Amino acid sequence: MFAKKEKRIKYLGFNDFWFMVIGIIILSFVTDYLFSKSFFRLPIIEAIISWSVSLFFTICNWVIIRKVIILLRKKYTKFEDIGKRLVLLFLAIVGTVILVDFIGNKILTLIFKKNYNAQSFSKVLLPVIIISTMTMAIYEAIYYYVRLKKSIREEEQAKQAMVQAELDTLKNQAQPHFLFNTLNTLRDIIDQNSKEDAKEFVDKLSNVYRFILESGNANLTTLRQELKFAQSYIHIQSERFGKNLKANWDIPERALDRMIVPMSLQLLLENAIKHNVVSKAKPLAIHIEVANDCLVVTNKIQPKSTQIPSTKVGLKNIEKRYRLISGKSILIENDKNKFRISIPLLKPSDQKKHHEHTHN
Template sequence: MLINKKKRIKYLGFDDFWFIIIGILILSFITDYLFSNSFVRHPFGKAIISWSVSLFFSTCDWFIIRSIMIFLRKRLPSFKDNSKRIFLFFIAIVSTVFLVDFFGNIILSFILGLNYNPLSRAKILLPIILISTMTMAIYEAIYFYIRLKKSIREEEQAKQMIVQTQLDTLRNQAQPHFFFNTLNTLRDIIDQNSKEDAKEFVDKLSDVYRFILESGNANLISLRDELKFAKSYIHIQSERFGNNLKVNWDIPKVSLNAMIVPMSLQLLLENAIKHNVISRSKPLVILVATKNNFLIVTNEIQPKSTQIPSTKLGLKNIEKRYTLISSKPIEIKNDGNQFIVSLPLLELSDQKNKYAGINH
């Protein structure tokens, strides 16, 4: 464990090589000072020999306690086991200090002929226990911090995956919705128009789906690209409604680089077409404009005599995607005469922090 750096980092949270060297030296000098104060009472040579005994005891204490600490971390790795593990660890520290001192001094007594008095030494060992506990507390603090940071990171990654799954679901939900409506339009064209008109419609439809495939993994795209898609969609709908459907575009160039949720504009246009009368006597006029960092889609309310039940799938889809990606919500107004939806124009920096790194 001392040699293998990867294992040290795995079980301790950091590479403790130099912490061990410096810690043992400090502990040995403190031990020597408490027991014999060798460098004050003895000549330098004898003091080194006396200090080396303290160094031996400190080294034994350190590595035995450290090994027990790693063992307990392997056996009780969970946060819920912290109290139990720390209690057992403290008992291990106390026991190790007493046992190392007891057996070490028996060996020294046998070699040097000294008398070992466990009761008198027990009082002196208390500071050693305290210092050892404080030293190991540094290990525990670092270990707790590393595990807490890892736990937070894993929790954020889990939330991020959930958000990604939700967005993927919403994105995939929007595409079949569009596909269903365009197939209905194609059916009407086949019934009412020539084959050439149907072929042209299919060509335009393939252009639209090329856009969907190319932007399918993006959570935000430029307003410029969304407008190209929306205009292709309107061109397709014009095959069905002719001049009865009019869209006025009032988008300054300065706004084209702003970001928007993919297919959001198209879904709003589709929503307007679906729920309003479009005829020669009542043409549907839709205004698409920008104002105060919003893309605003406005249409006159011309309810159909036979109203199609609304699932509000399109609006819910857009609202949820904006909620997941940004803190800026969409705005919906219905005054009985006009239906107005305002989509926030975003920048990449407007994405929520937990989601900013996974735009693609």
């Protein structure tokens, strides 16, 4: 009956010690009032003795039915078994009330040497069954609520784990994508420049990869940190393109502490360089600014005559990560003359927390 607190919570959904104590006392007075009105028609001593009989029956019914509840919950553990469990519980309540009434009256007759005949079913047992059913329904309602809450929480945790796994996959996509393109750049430098230039490029590349490693476990980073990474990336690309590649930075100080998806700005810069001519005849200027609470990257469209194979990672990667992390989308504009991409600047509170969007 008075099992450990952990077991009570496990099978009942809550610690029911005081619920039992107070409930038994209240129900014993209620049943005494309904059937005997002892405290209204008898002297106090006799009234207490009469009430004790109601208390005895209430304790027996409560303890037995409570034990049945625990046994049923041990046997039918699945959430969808609730219908079967409720039917069996109701049958157990009916059987318990009838059995306790029969045996209890026999015991009381032996103890008090007074004939405690079982009264009619409709007069006593039916009301007791109804009261017991309503009381045990509280147990079921609390247990159902706790199980439902737990089920929703587990489902949301599973969803969040899946989202995080997908984010990790996307981050792991972006990093090899960056490596692939920088190795192509290194190959061009080795072909066209001295060994010293190639060594310097590798040193700068190692600094860039330090950022990638440091931000590898984060879903968001500050614009300040992302700018350092992006500017290092542009510096690396300048080794290849010289003055033919220019980045115009127009970032106000107030925006530097806003959040951004790691490597997103670098991917946008890489996308612009990859798909446009960068030459002395056609220098490429990339403008990076903050507008309408977004980081906006704009470049003139200078399509290459021969497009290099695309890995299809860049923009889709950014779009997916923004959608998974914040539910927000990036904006892509192409008027055949200029290509403009706007990515939202986020606050830490913009990051989705799936368990906060649970509806019971």
